[in-house]
Amino acid sequence: MLTTLFLSFDLGECTTHAFGYQATAIFHARSYNVVDKETARGAFAVLAAQIGHLGQQLQRGQPACDLHKAGRVPCDLLDLSRDEEGCQIVQRLVTLLVYISDSCNEAWIKKYDAYVQELEIAAQPADGSECPLLGDLLERHEIRDMNLQHAEEFDRSIEETLSEAKIIGNEQRAKYREIVATHRQAAQKRRKTKQEMRKQKNEDAKKLRFEARVRSRLDKRRQAAERRLEEAKLLVDRELQELERVEMAVENSDNGDISMLFDTSEDIFIEEEEPEYEFEEEFTREIQNLFFGEPLSQSASLCTLPGMDRAEDLTNHAMQKIAFIKKFNEFARSRLMGRVESRFEGLLKYVFSSNLQCEGIQVNCDGLAVIFGRGNVEDIDELLEYATELVSDIEQSCQSYSFSEFYVTIDGRVDKFL
Numbered sequence: 001m002l003t004t005l006f007l008s009f010d011l012g013e014c015t016t017h018a019f020g021y022q023a024t025a026i027f028h029a030r031s032y033n034v035v036d037k038e039t040a041r042g043a044f045a046v047l048a049a050q051i052g053h054l055g056q057q058l059q060r061g062q063p064a065c066d067l068h069k070a071g072r073v074p075c076d077l078l079d080l081s082r083d084e085e086g087c088q089i090v091q092r093l094v095t096l097l098v099y100i101s102d103s104c105n106e107a108w109i110k111k112y113d114a115y116v117q118e119l120e121i122a123a124q125p126a127d128g129s130e131c132p133l134l135g136d137l138l139e140r141h142e143i144r145d146m147n148l149q150h151a152e153e154f155d156r157s158i159e160e161t162l163s164e165a166k167i168i169g170n171e172q173r174a175k176y177r178e179i180v181a182t183h184r185q186a187a188q189k190r191r192k193t194k195q196e197m198r199k200q201k202n203e204d205a206k207k208l209r210f211e212a213r214v215r216s217r218l219d220k221r222r223q224a225a226e227r228r229l230e231e232a233k234l235l236v237d238r239e240l241q242e243l244e245r246v247e248m249a250v251e252n253s254d255n256g257d258i259s260m261l262f263d264t265s266e267d268i269f270i271e272e273e274e275p276e277y278e279f280e281e282e283f284t285r286e287i288q289n290l291f292f293g294e295p296l297s298q299s300a301s302l303c304t305l306p307g308m309d310r311a312e313d314l315t316n317h318a319m320q321k322i323a324f325i326k327k328f329n330e331f332a333r334s335r336l337m338g339r340v341e342s343r344f345e346g347l348l349k350y351v352f353s354s355n356l357q358c359e360g361i362q363v364n365c366d367g368l369a370v371i372f373g374r375g376n377v378e379d380i381d382e383l384l385e386y387a388t389e390l391v392s393d394i395e396q397s398c399q400s401y402s403f404s405e406f407y408v409t410i411d412g413r414v415d416k417f418l
Helices: 019-029 037-052 086-101 106-122 140-154 158-254 281-289 308-326 336-356 365-372 380-397 403-407
Strands: 013-015 072-074 302-304 362-364
Touching (some): 019 086, 019 140, 019 158, 037 086, 037 106, 158 380, 308 336, 308 380, 336 403, 380 403
């Protein structure tokens, strides 16, 4: 029995490594009653050695078998009995090859099929009789005669030959284990490297997106500052012109011409100030310490989205912040501002309702500071840009709950029409 000599796996499977040494030794000892002993031994040794060295990955055009399939077979297929004739052992080998061939490519099958045909012809009983059925054992005197012939030919008993083959097989099995361990470590290293590369790629992409956001905001602030500077220059020029006109009117009045004193200018006017928005003291105090007590960090750091228990207070804070910005923005005072405020409030509702879908949602810290805290923005456009990015962060952190899904459900705007 050979099955105890092979490395076993679950589900009654054994590895074919080291099969060739023991199988060849047994066949040599039982090949003294075949038609062509030398030819049979040569073909058997080639096939047995090939089975013992299975495990190469399939290569296109090359005779090869799949490591994970062909290298593992049912243990009973490796069972070669020392008490059967050579032709019976060949039948068992052929059965094993048929099983293995399902995991090998066409080149492998074509190559070793020629050896199989040669072996089957050469291993027929020498007396021309039919090969006994598998399981029909040799008589004791037949076994003894073959053992003596083996000892005379190889100058050692079959037990000694099998013992040596077992030692070589164990060495091959140890090498196989080392190879498997090496391949496993290499595969783990490749997987780890790929994971690290994906992680680094995501971090680089995130950094680039963040830098692009910062550049965009800085450009907007620069453009806004340039516009205010130009507007200030125009205002100063008009005021200087008006000052010159007034000085000229005063000078002419000294000379008796008072007509210019009654002239009016459409360029200079005093705009009546709008009433200051009075914020609640509690809001003013909390806005100083909410999330950030310092200016924007300008970093890509993440913060956890506040929970539903703060939704009402923070939503009120954000809406009061829009009201505060509204004073200094011409667009904000237009009729469109009502729509913007309504949609912004709906967006905030989505922000906090996402806590009901996912836990520990991570978003950009600066976005929280701008929308709910002390973070500074130039105008409504920039505030809405931060709000849009906040939604993107939430959708990325809680992929099962998108803003579009929220918008068309009763949790979004649809409930206003029901």
